[in-house]
Amino acid sequence: MGLPHFPKLGVPSALQAVRLAIAWCMAATASVCLCESLPQPLSTENDFIDGLIERRLFPLAILACEERLSREDLSALDRAESTVDLSRSYAAWALQSGARRRTRHWKQAEAVLQEWSDQYPKSGLTPLVTRQSIQIALARGKFSRQMSHVALQSQSNHNQGIAELKRCIDLAKDGLVKVKENLPSLAPSSTQKNHLGEESLRLLQDDFQKSEAVAWIELALCYQEGSPDRIHAVQQAEQLLKPLAAQENPIDWDSRVAHLTCLRLTGDKKLFEKAVDLLKQSNPPVDVRGELRCQLAKQLIADEQYMDALELLNRPINCNQQVEAELDFIELKLLLATAVTASGPEANEWNRRAVHQLELIESLHDPYWSLRARILLGKSIATGDAKEVSLLIRAAEGLYQSGQVEDAVASYDRAENMAATDGDALLAFTIGRTAAAIESKQKNYREASRRFLRLADTYPQNEAASQIHLLGIYNLAQAMRAGATSKDNETAENEEYRTLLEQHLNRWPSGATSNRARLWLGRLFAIEGKVGAASDLFFAISPESPVYAAAVDAAVPCCEQQCRAAFSQFSSGQCDTDRFIQSVEAILATIVPPAKQLLDQNHALAPKVAAHTAQLQMRYLGGEYTSALNLIDRALQLLGPSSEREKKQLDQLQIEALLGSGDVAKAHQQIARFDGSWVDLIFGLHQVTDGVRLLSRETGINRHEAASLKLAAFAGLKKSAQKVDEKDRIALRLIEANALWLSGKETDSLTILRTLSEAHPNNGRVQRRYAELLLQQPDDESLQMSLKKYREIVRRSPPQTTAWFSAKYGQATAQLKLGNATKAAQMVQMLQVLHPELGGTELRNRFEKLLTECNEKIANP
Numbered sequence: 001m002g003l004p005h006f007p008k009l010g011v012p013s014a015l016q017a018v019r020l021a022i023a024w025c026m027a028a029t030a031s032v033c034l035c036e037s038l039p040q041p042l043s044t045e046n047d048f049i050d051g052l053i054e055r056r057l058f059p060l061a062i063l064a065c066e067e068r069l070s071r072e073d074l075s076a077l078d079r080a081e082s083t084v085d086l087s088r089s090y091a092a093w094a095l096q097s098g099a100r101r102r103t104r105h106w107k108q109a110e111a112v113l114q115e116w117s118d119q120y121p122k123s124g125l126t127p128l129v130t131r132q133s134i135q136i137a138l139a140r141g142k143f144s145r146q147m148s149h150v151a152l153q154s155q156s157n158h159n160q161g162i163a164e165l166k167r168c169i170d171l172a173k174d175g176l177v178k179v180k181e182n183l184p185s186l187a188p189s190s191t192q193k194n195h196l197g198e199e200s201l202r203l204l205q206d207d208f209q210k211s212e213a214v215a216w217i218e219l220a221l222c223y224q225e226g227s228p229d230r231i232h233a234v235q236q237a238e239q240l241l242k243p244l245a246a247q248e249n250p251i252d253w254d255s256r257v258a259h260l261t262c263l264r265l266t267g268d269k270k271l272f273e274k275a276v277d278l279l280k281q282s283n284p285p286v287d288v289r290g291e292l293r294c295q296l297a298k299q300l301i302a303d304e305q306y307m308d309a310l311e312l313l314n315r316p317i318n319c320n321q322q323v324e325a326e327l328d329f330i331e332l333k334l335l336l337a338t339a340v341t342a343s344g345p346e347a348n349e350w351n352r353r354a355v356h357q358l359e360l361i362e363s364l365h366d367p368y369w370s371l372r373a374r375i376l377l378g379k380s381i382a383t384g385d386a387k388e389v390s391l392l393i394r395a396a397e398g399l400y401q402s403g404q405v406e407d408a409v410a411s412y413d414r415a416e417n418m419a420a421t422d423g424d425a426l427l428a429f430t431i432g433r434t435a436a437a438i439e440s441k442q443k444n445y446r447e448a449s450r451r452f453l454r455l456a457d458t459y460p461q462n463e464a465a466s467q468i469h470l471l472g473i474y475n476l477a478q479a480m481r482a483g484a485t486s487k488d489n490e491t492a493e494n495e496e497y498r499t500l501l502e503q504h505l506n507r508w509p510s511g512a513t514s515n516r517a518r519l520w521l522g523r524l525f526a527i528e529g530k531v532g533a534a535s536d537l538f539f540a541i542s543p544e545s546p547v548y549a550a551a552v553d554a555a556v557p558c559c560e561q562q563c564r565a566a567f568s569q570f571s572s573g574q575c576d577t578d579r580f581i582q583s584v585e586a587i588l589a590t591i592v593p594p595a596k597q598l599l600d601q602n603h604a605l606a607p608k609v610a611a612h613t614a615q616l617q618m619r620y621l622g623g624e625y626t627s628a629l630n631l632i633d634r635a636l637q638l639l640g641p642s643s644e645r646e647k648k649q650l651d652q653l654q655i656e657a658l659l660g661s662g663d664v665a666k667a668h669q670q671i672a673r674f675d676g677s678w679v680d681l682i683f684g685l686h687q688v689t690d691g692v693r694l695l696s697r698e699t700g701i702n703r704h705e706a707a708s709l710k711l712a713a714f715a716g717l718k719k720s721a722q723k724v725d726e727k728d729r730i731a732l733r734l735i736e737a738n739a740l741w742l743s744g745k746e747t748d749s750l751t752i753l754r755t756l757s758e759a760h761p762n763n764g765r766v767q768r769r770y771a772e773l774l775l776q777q778p779d780d781e782s783l784q785m786s787l788k789k790y791r792e793i794v795r796r797s798p799p800q801t802t803a804w805f806s807a808k809y810g811q812a813t814a815q816l817k818l819g820n821a822t823k824a825a826q827m828v829q830m831l832q833v834l835h836p837e838l839g840g841t842e843l844r845n846r847f848e849k850l851l852t853e854c855n856e857k858i859a860n861p
Contacts, residue, residue: 049085056366058093065089080125083116084132091136095143096367099403109136124182124195127204130175134168134211141165142218146372149221158222165219172212179205206244210255213240217261230265238262253288260295272299290319290327297330306338325365332357332373336380343385351381351391358398374398382411389419389427396434405442409435429459433468440471445479448472453500466508470516473500477520498524515545523554531558539590543597549605552594556612559591563620573840584620591616592627599634607646610635614653618660619687625660632657648676655709656684664705671712678717679724679732685710686735707742710735730760734769741773749773757789764803767793771810780818787814805831805839809846816854821861825854 052061065086069079087109094105113129113136120126141164148157179201196204213236220233238259244252245259256279263272279292293312300309313331335357339350354377361373378399381391396411412435419428436451452472456465480493501521508514522537538555541548563584570580595613598606614628614635632654639647651674658667674681689706714736717724724732733752740749753770760766767789774786793807808831815824828851831838838844 049089053089053092056092056096058089058096061089062086062093076120076123077125080116080120080123080128083112084128086112087132087136091139095139106136106140127175127179127196127201130171130178131204131207131211134171134175134208137164137168137171138211138215138218141168141215145218145222147375162219162222165215165222168215169212169219172208172215176205176208176212179208206252209240210244210258213237213244214258216240217258217265220265234262234265238266248282250282253284257288257291257295260292264295264299269299286317287319287323290317290323293317294323294326294330297327297334301330301334301337304337304341306334306341309334310338321365325361325369328357328361328365329369329373329376332361332376336377340380340384344387347385348388348391351384351386351388354380355391355394358394371402374402375404378402378404378407378411382407382414387418389415389422389424389431392418393431400438405438409438412438425459426462429455429462429464432458433464436468436471440475440478443478443482445475445482449475449479466504466511466513469500469504469507470513473497473504473517473520476500494524494528515541515551516547519547519551519554522551526554526558531561534558535562535590539594543594548594549598549601549603549609552591552598552609553605555591555594556609556616559587560612560616562587563616567620581621588613588617588621588624592631595631599631599638602638607635607638607643607650611646611650611653614657618653618656619691625657629654629657629661652676652681652684655681656688659685659706659709660688660701662701664702664709667709668712671709671716674716678713678720678722679728682710682713682717682732682735683728685713704742707739710739711743714739730756730763730766734765737769737773746773746777750777762796764793764797768803768806768810771807775810775814775817783814783818787811787818790814800835800839802839802843805835805843809843809850812847812850812854816850816857821854821857825851825858828854 049061049064052058052064065082068074068082069086074082090105090109090112094102094109097105110133113133116129117126141161144157144161144164148155148161183198183201183205216233216237220230220237223230223233241255241259241262244255248256256275260272260275260279263275276292276296279288284292293315297309297313300306300312310331313327313334317327319327332354335350335354339347339354342350358373358377362370375398378395378397381395382399386392386395392411392415396408396415399405399411400408412431416428416431416435419431432451432455436448436455439445439451440448449472452468452475455462456469456472459465462468476493476497480490480497498521501517501524504517505514505521508517518537518541522534525531525534525537535555535558538551538558541551545551566575566580566583566587569575570577575583591613595606595609598609610631614631617624617628617631632650636647636650636654639650651670655667655670655674658664658670671681685706689701689703714732733756737749737752737756740746740752750770750773753766753773756763756766757770771786771789771793774782774789777783777786790807790810794804794811797804797807808827812824812827815821815827828847831847832851838847
């Protein structure tokens with residue numbers, strides 16, 4: 001059964017009718033043709049589209065049709081024919097495409113017809129479009145039927161084929177009824193531009209009848225031989241074809257060939273042979289003689305007369321490409337059928353000849369035939385009794401290339417077992433790896449993982465065993481990432497993943513794959529919060545490893561978490577300043593050298609790693625600004641023009657480092673050119689002057705100069721269009737108020753804080769800062785307001801917390817400045833009696849110093 005093309009139909013003149021009646025005969029396809037040809041104009045444009053489709057230049061054919069349809073001066077007939085041409089192009093492309101694209105192109109072929117029908121619902125040219133819809137349904141049904149006969153997993157193709165063929169029959173019947181209804185109303189000389197003439201409608205009538213008959217034949221082939229469904233379908237086809245074939249029209253060979261198919265399917269050999277002889281005596285064209293040879297060969301194969309069939313197929317004949325492809329495909333079926341009846345070396349020899357025949361089809365014919373041939377050979381050898389591993393491998397390759405993935409993997413499994421039985425461990429390993437790779441490519445990650453791990457355990461001496469084991473782990477990770485699992489399953493999968501990585505490192509501690517396993521296990525530990533163990537794995541990776549840079553990059557956030565944990569211990573009083581500094585220095589000593597090494601290697605990740613490392617140095621060690629600035633400057637030199645994001649981050653860090661190292665003038669110069677995130681820069685500058693590092697080491701930063709730099713950043717923020725998140729707005733205003741205060745603009749600072757205080761009465765940070773600045777004012781009014789604020793803070797703060805003790809200290813200080821030294825002293829003394837710890841060492845020292853000042857004031861009023 002040949003590859004269908006999708007022909008056109010036009011409204012012919014008398015001369016065109018004669019010319020295209022001849023073309024109709026010449027265009028008959030193999031065995032059961034699709035009755036494609038009806039009279040049509042042979043314009044240069046139409047020939048051009050046909051040539052593109054014939055040469056499989058489908059995108060160009062589609063483009064040509066779309067350009068023609070875009071013309072506003074196109075007649076109704078030309079528009080209908082161009083729509084059909086566009087649909088034909090998509091449909092032809094579908095037959096030559098893989099499974100995914102095939103489905104898409106079928107839908108596109110039908111969509112353009114539906115769009116035309118929606119736009120012209122009552123057009124007299126509708127039969128043209130209906131005919132193309134019939135051809136698409138017929139082609140889809142035939143293709144699915146063919147796939148169901150050769151594929152191992154065939155039920156879905158079988159069901160789809162039956163559904164499409166039944167749809168084709170319904171469309172053809174409906175089209176035939178409408179044509180018959182319109183014929184009596186038309187005069188023989190009808191020339192309406194928007195309607196088909198009587199001659200064209202009569203040709204369509206025959207065409208619809210033939211299409212329905214061919215669909216019945218294809219439907220018959222979907223059913224078992226001798227079944228009632230098959231017998232009924234053949235009878236329906238014969239009933240439609242018999243009157244057409246009996247006319248013995250010298251140009252209508254396709255009806256007679258289709259009728260011949262019916263006779264063959266009924267099993268009446270004598271009647272079939274008589275019909276063949278009659279057709280031969282009619283001196284048919286060479287292509288029709290080729291189709292007759294196809295029919296005879298099929299009959300001989302059905303009778304198991306394989307040698308006679310082979311002799312018939314090998315007789316030279318010069319027919320068209322489609323008939324030659326059909327003959328070559330039948331020969332492949334013949335060779336495979338002969339192999340099934342043979343045994344031992346003889347069967348292998350026939351299978352080898354079949355492989356050569358497949359290679360011939362792949363080299364001479366289009367993808368449609370290659371697809372069918374690969375699946376056919378793969379199914380035959382995979383389900384047969386082949387004894388050669390090479391044949392099974394070729395069968396598996398053919399199945400995979402044609403999209404029959406499950407069947408291909410099954411054939412590879414059989415080939416692997418056969419190779420292992422033969423003692424060829426290397427070949428068995430290679431075959432098993434191929435099957436596992438296919439499962440991975442199909443995103444069957446769990447199955448792929450199982451296969452890779454099994455291979456590594458079965459063939460531990462293979463030099464690629466460690467790589468295969470690592471692939472098993474990788475596919476397990478992909479399965480975990482892709483699958484939606486419960487919390488319990490997720491925990492179990494993580495445990496399995498960790499165990500496999502640990503096993504890998506135990507089996508191959510210094511192999512080519514060990515560093516990658518360390519990287520993956522380190523990442524898992526980092527996710528689980530085991531940052532110390534993760535860092536140890538990352539830094540154990542060799543600098544010569546391809547994953548070294550990724551390991552360093554992954555180590556940076558681990559180091560940051562370790563620094564943060566050290567500071568948490570320090571701030572909670574679990575360690576002193578010296579121990580905190582020693583801890584941070586030890587952590588940074590592990591990351592700084594790798595960051596410099598990546599810079600030396602000009603690695604693409606070097607700027608990112610250097611930026612994060614410098615940030616850690618500045619955040620946690622105030623004396624490391626010079627070292628951090630060196631990293632930043634080197635990283636900036638490595639950046640390319642496409643690294644805009646990294647450049648902005650490094651520019652920001654550079655300004656911070658310049659401030660920390662005391663080069664405020666250069667920092668101002670850099671701010672003038674800054675175009676990154678002003679909000680991040682302001683917070684970064686605030687970290688330099690008021691952040692974590694001040695608690696660990698003195699920096700010597702001039703806070704007044706730093707304030708001027710912050711105000712310059714605020715000026716940049718106000719000029720820019722950068723949006724500020726609501727959560728950052730209060731913090732930014734507090735920083736601005738503090739910078740204004742240090743710059744001597746006390747009134748502006750207090751204005752900001754008063755506004756914030758009124759707008760956020762429950763914000764402790766705002767209220768405390770406002771009270772602190774009020775406390776530094778010389779006038780009694782400000783001091784009274786400060787005292788009031790501190791009382792509110794005390795009332796709202798949890799007792800005996802740092803905030804509560806700080807507010808108590810503020811209250812006492814305000815009383816002292818207001819001249820109430822005795823009252824201030826009494827407050828401090830009461831706190832000493834009730835809470836001797838006074839909120840910790842720092843606050844206790846401050847309270848004691850304040851009490852001394854109060855006593856001096858009392859003694860010397």
